[in-house]
Amino acid sequence: MTDRPACEYLEGCPIFRHFRKYAQRVYIDIYCQGDYAICQRYQLRTAGATVPESLLPHGGTLWDREKPA
Ligand code: SF4
Secondary structure (H helix, E strand, O other), X not given: OOOOOOOOOOOOOHHHHHOOHHXXXXXXXXXXXXXXXXXXXXXXXXXXXXXXXXXXXXXXXXOHHHOOO
C-alpha cells in the first residue's frame, strides 16, 4: 500500500464480488490504492458512463475466455 489516496469508488466497487481475497488484494494494490486513474472502470464512472459489470480495471472482461475463438 502507498500513501496515495485511494480510488473514491473503492467502497462497494462491484467488481470485487467476482474475486477471491488474493486477487482482490492484487487489484486493490495496483489500481484502487495505486494508480486508479488508469482503471477503465474508474475512467468510465468518472465520465458518467455506464460501467459494464464484467469490465476489469485493465480493460479486459471477466468473460473474455468464454467467447468463441
Ligand atoms: S476497480 Fe477501479 S473503479 Fe473500482 S475501486 Fe478499483 S480503481 Fe476504483
